[in-house]
Amino acid sequence: MIGTKKLSTIREEIRKALAANxxxxxxxxxRQIAAAKRKGDxxxxxxxxxxxxxxxxxxxxxxxxxGAKK
Numbered sequence: 001m002i003g004t005k006k007l008s009t010i011r012e013e014i015r016k017a018l019a020a021n022x023x024x025x026x027x028x029x030x031r032q033i034a035a036a037k038r039k040g041d042x043x044x045x046x047x048x049x050x051x052x053x054x055x056x057x058x059x060x061x062x063x064x065x066x067g068a069k070k
Contacts, residue, residue, distance in 0.1 A: 014052075026053060029049060029053075030050070033050070
């Protein structure tokens with residue numbers, strides 16, 4: 001269960017877990033994807049994880065004024 005963790009916190013935890021052996025997590029995923037493709041295995045989850053880690057953090061939303069109309 002994720003709970004109320006921020007997406008940036010989750011992203012950082014995944015990066016740390018993938019980089020536990022000191023390598024770049026993106027490069028590690030790319031190697032795993034390439035190896036899986038050579039074997040003929042599916043790679044959707046690994047590619048999704050790679051895109052998630054590469055995505056820039058979202059900008060904070062602007063707060064609306066109390067009296068503003070939609």
